Amino acid sequence: MSGVTERGAYERRMAEIRGLFESNGDGLRAIAARSALVDELVLRFWSDEVKTAPALGKGIAVCAIGGYGRGHLFPCSDVDLLFCIERGMEKPAKEPIRRLSQSLWDCGLQVSLATRMPGDCERLDEDNPEFALSLLDLRWLGGDEAVFFRLQDKSLAKLRSRDGRAIGVALARLTRERHAKFGDTLFHLEPNIKDSPGGLRDVNACQWLHGLRTGKRLILAGTAGQPSAAMEPKPVDPVHGDLLPGGELRDAVAFLAAVRCFLHYRHERDDNTLDWEAQDAASQQRIGLPVRTGERVDAAYWMRVYFRHARVIDKRLLREAETSGLQVEMPTAVRRYRAPDAAGFQVKSGVLELEPISAGGVDVALEPEIVLAAFRAMAESGASLSRSTEDRIVRAIPLLSANLEEGPGLWRGLAAILTGRQAGHALRAMHSLGLLELILPEFHGIDALVIRDAYHRYTVDEHTFVLIDTLHGMAAQPVVDRGKGRGRDGGSDGVREPRRELEEWRVRFGAILAELQNPALLFLASLLHDTGKGRVGESHAAESARLAQSVLQRLEMDAYDSGQVMRLIETHLEMSAAIRRDIFDAETVRAFAGRVQTHESLRMLTLFTYADIAAVHPDALTPWKAESLWRLYMATANQLDRSVDEERVHTRASTGGTGLGRKGEKIARVLALLPGREPQMEQFLEGFPERYVSTRSAETMLQHFEMAQRFAQDPFQMIFHHGATQSGSVVNEITLVTPDRPRLFAAMTAALAAWGMNVVTADAFANQAGVVVDTFRFTDTFRTLELNESERDRFLASMRDLVAGRSSVEKMLSGRRRPRRRAPRVAVETRIEFDETASSHSTLLQVITQDVYGLLRAISATLSDLGYNVEVALVDTEGEMAIDVFYLTSEGKRLTEEQEAELRVALLSAIEKNSR
């Protein structure tokens, strides 16, 4: 008998197995059947050899190892054989083993063959831990049984007792390395169902870890609680296995086994990539699903089933590893964390544990505040939840749902998680336990969602978490590579290494992150930016914005903050699109600046775009793209300061829908809010810079309009909004609506300074009729308004009096203690620049200097003392740098060169005096 003659019979039997699989879809039975078929073949070939040379019947054991040893032979998997031979049998066995191997190859099998003496298997070969792992699945096929038992009971027992721990450590390392190749996530658009995290190799890892720990095999039973006959332990197998518990893990293994069989038959080789075409075909045939007949299922739904099973396997592996004291995932950088007293949880050695259920049965897992604080601790420290804590949270979800209160408290809790350095780690855990969907049901639509896109590698939810990880990674300290000592321009060949270049770009963009006024808004927008992909709509950005609107309402965020989040979500694709255009073309920059409108929005969109590209695929962000992004950022930042005065609202053109695009739509919306009074509203909006319209909601503009109608009662109309605490500081907002008059801006800044307030951003606009809308966002240096709620009314009344000149600013200022000066972390050199080209009728003044208390008052008082009128003001702070832009006129005209020179001297003097 030879392989050539047997090939036809083998192929017929293989076709039968395939036919059975195609009719019943049972992958576990198919792989067991192929394993049994190969067993027959090997034994037949070997018995032929023994018949020819009876001496081979002693001293040689034929064994299966690896997947074949487990009785799992997928249709195109290799066959791993081990010939265990006694000393002295090497020579007589050599030729028969070669012939057997040849026969198997002739049958069409891919055979990996090893020959060892029992003693060779007693030690771990550090360079080949895979062989030791394959021995853990050893199975006797035939030959000398005594040799097999010597190998199993003596040599392998020694291997386990002496090197068991080392094998476990090697397995953990191999697993980490394998997972790293897949970005440490199971959420791939086209996963490899064997090697990806949550794949079949992880099931094997669970079995090996279990075996190393308990000395017993973890045996996979057949599907539907009906063990396959071929899967049951062989009578000769002296190691009684632990049967894999029923339920979700067994279902997951059965599912993956069916999918892998399907892929092998489809690809006709050992290719385990579940590509898009395979996903379509598998979903159409309902591969792995319990009910195989009926309507075809959607590929996205089928992939969600896959990811649910992969998650189960991933979690089981983590538990096996934890029980074995091994680490199979890349550790998060765990920082020391001390939970506050009565926090309801503890963090020890990187593991977070909720307090035990009290004797009275009170479970802190039912307290939303405690649970959110626990995830905040995870986000800040990188700690992981203990398995019992995970179980308790899962059980608590229904009651947590009833106890959860929405509103500012929930936003504070969520913001604290989002801004923690390990936010991605905490969010993934929340998502996996169902807590994220409890807080944000909008996220459910993108759970394990596969969107077919040639560039993306991850599912939509995982892409979101990678994006958030990337943003936090931008804040990390620069990585110093001392290896090659190259400067920024690289070596003599002028070529810079991409990795080094990317690190430089990361640091440069990371500096922008430090300049954000409220980073939590960027992270919230990032979390929600793709939620619209789970819905059918014209554009996912618009759908995401629509979903975000309801989230922001539930969190009761103020108009300014929610406006920032909404604008970022709506425009989140626009910077990526803009860098594909000519970024050196003024019109590209002007159009893009028109969409982002403010420096804060630009900073957020730039950071978002950088991280969004990086989160698409590990190689998606190239130095070339980073550089293009930076150029556009710079050009747009410059454009934003220089276009405000020129681009003004002309309501007839705007509502006619030409030229102003979305601004026109917004004007039409605000007019619709005032049926019958449209002409008055049009008159109010006429002549405001377009930026006023772009940066205010229709409701806010309506409020300003109503204030302007009350000038007869009080010409100094003000509204004050006390902000919520974010990242340890409160940003308040005050808006003044009043008829224009000299020194107004200076009066407001002086009044705020008199109350000890520090202006963070401000803008001042006026319409054609001379109605001024000045808005200041400021921090409360002495926390007067935060600690004394009753002071807020007095503050507003006092501001009115101070601005109206009814009380003395100077008197109040003289009694005001100045906050303690701190040495600046970054020294900023003062620069004063004038630009005559930005506006046709005013002079642009840009002051860049160290941000210190009282600076804006000092500058505006100087402008006012010299008699210059502030047409538009844009006040901004980036970290320790103040960037204030004013459009100035002198008696309705631009400043002369002499006036500019005089103003420069006066400003330098005022800034220097204020800084003392």
Place this chain on the structure above:
Amino acid sequence: MQKIEAIIQPSKLDAVKDALVEAGISGITIFEARGHGRQKGHTEFYRGREYAVDLLPKVKLELVVSDEMKDKAVDAIINVARTGRIGDGKIFVSRVDEAIRIRNDERGEIAL
């Protein structure tokens, strides 16, 4: 056979690709590149900070075509990539001795 290397403005890439496909050419290799010719670098200011723009972003295309297709391909690129301003880019054409399709060892123009 002729190899055409074209260095163009990144913003023209999509249009050039479309023009080449329309001309009957589908095999193109694209590189992200940086450089400058007569369009020298310059200095930009951003909020008080100075940045040197020494190398400008470009895209480099490489395609190998039959001798008959050379002029068609070159014209397609020029027609779309030309704005008349400095920085539009350059095209280099050189002779190719052999082309081999790795999959099946086909050689010559059939392998293109």
